Structures are given as structure tokens and as C-alpha cells.
């Protein structure tokens with residue numbers, strides 16, 4: 001019957017989605033553990049190489065608004081790059097979860113300005129004004145050759161990029177070891193324009 005095969009198709013699709021979400025949860029755990037197993041000197045060396053690539057990709061920072069992130073769980077630490085970017089005339093910003101399952105908000109921040117604790121205890125600007133970045137550096141847990149990013153599973157960057165009035169330049173940031181064959185993209189996943197690791201720059205398309 002028409003209805004029952006439609007219902008079967010819908011439940012197959014829902015089952016497949018559940019399987020993908022479970023698989024992603026396991027991949028996240030594996031990739032985060034691998035990253036945390038890197039020696040801190042190795043992570044720092046990789047971050048320095050990522051920073052040098054960013055300088056090549058973003059030679060002109062004056063007047064641009066760039067969102068970064070406060071590193072956690074072994075993410076590449078680009079805070080000294082942020083300080084240098086401010087020195088070159090960029091407005092830097094950090095993301096903030098203002099509401100669960102809603103887009104992120106970006107607040108301007110420069111070294112020395114006060115921080116407060118956000119979700120997961122992530123430091124967030126206490127006072128910065130809300131800005132709309134034209135470059136977004138999105139930390140990633142995993143990525144694939146099509147430019148899709150796996151994050152911590154909150155869907156925050158996808159929601160944020162979907163909600164911004166104009167599409168910023170989106171740069172995924174991670175270690176070369178975060179490469180996987182596919183993140184098994186779903187309809188809501190928005191690919192990065194470029195993914196930068198210590199080893200390479202992967203451009204979409």
C-alpha cells in the first residue's frame with residue numbers, strides 16, 4: 001500500500017539518520033582522544049604552522065572582522081595569532097553560546113579584555129560588542145575531502161552560518177590527523193571554504 005511504503009521509507013530514513021548520528025558520536029570520541037594523545041609540543045608546532053598558513057591566506061587583515069575561538073580539548077591554540085591579527089588592525093571576536101540549539105553570537109575581544117565563563121566553561125568575552133565576522137575560523141574535530149566539518153555535536157556553526165545575513169569566508173581549523181573519508185554529511189551540514197591543517201590547505205571544489 002502507498003501509505004505504508006511511505007511510512008516505511010520515512011522510518012528507514014529516520015533509522016539511517018540515527019545510525020549516522022551514533023557513528024558521528026563515536027568518531028568524535030576517537031578523534032578527540034587521538035588529538036589529546038599528541039604531545040603538547042607537537043600540538044604547539046602544528047598550531048604555529050597553521051598560523052603561518054593563515055598569514056598566507058589572510059595577508060590583509062586591517063579592517064576585517066575575524067572570529068577565532070578559545071582553545072579547549074587540544075584544539076590548535078591560535079591565541080598568539082589572534083594578538084598579532086589585532087596588531088595588524090583586525091577586529092577579532094570569539095563565539096558565544098547564548099541559547100542552546102540556537103546560532104552562536106560573536107563578541108569582539110582583544111588580549112587584556114575581561115573574559116567570563118560560558119557553556120562548557122569556555123572563556124567568552126565579558127563585555128565585547130556583538131559583531132558580524134567576515135572571516136570565521138571554525139575549530140574542527142574531523143573533516144573530509146568535500147570540506148565538511150565535524151564539530152562537538154551541538155550543530156552551532158551550521159546554525160550560525162545558516163543564519164548570517166551574508167556568508168563569511170569560513171576556514172576550518174584542525175590537525176592533519178583529523179582527516180576522515182567522509183563525515184557522512186546530512187542536509188544541515190555546511191561545507192567550509194578552506195580547511196587549514198599543519199600539513200595542507202584544502203580548498204572546496
Ligand SMILES: Nc1nc2c(c(=O)[nH]1)N(C=O)[C@@H](CNc1ccc(C(=O)N[C@@H](CCC(=O)O)C(=O)O)cc1)CN2
Pocket residue numbers: 069070071072075095096097104119120122139151152153154155156157
Ligand atoms: N573552542 C571552541 N569554542 C567554541 C566552539 C568550539 O568548537 N570550540 N563551539 C563550536 O560550536 C561553540 C561551543 N560548542 C558546543 C558544542 C556542543 C556542546 C554540547 O553541549 N554538546 C553536547 C552533545 C551534543 C549532542 O551530541 O547532541 C554535550 O556535550 O553534552 C556545547 C558547546 C562555541 N565555542
Ligand SMILES: Nc1ncnc2c1ncn2[C@@H]1O[C@H](COP(=O)(O)OP(=O)(O)OP(=O)(O)O)[C@@H](O)[C@H]1O
Pocket residue numbers: 024149150151152153154155156157158159162188189
Ligand atoms: N541549521 C540548522 N537548523 C536546525 N538544526 C540544525 C542546524 N544545523 C545543525 N542542526 C542540528 O544540530 C545537531 C548537531 O549537528 P552536527 O552533528 O552537524 O554538529 P557539529 O557540526 O558537530 O557541532 P558544532 O558546530 O557545535 O561544533 C544535528 O542533530 C542537527 O539536526
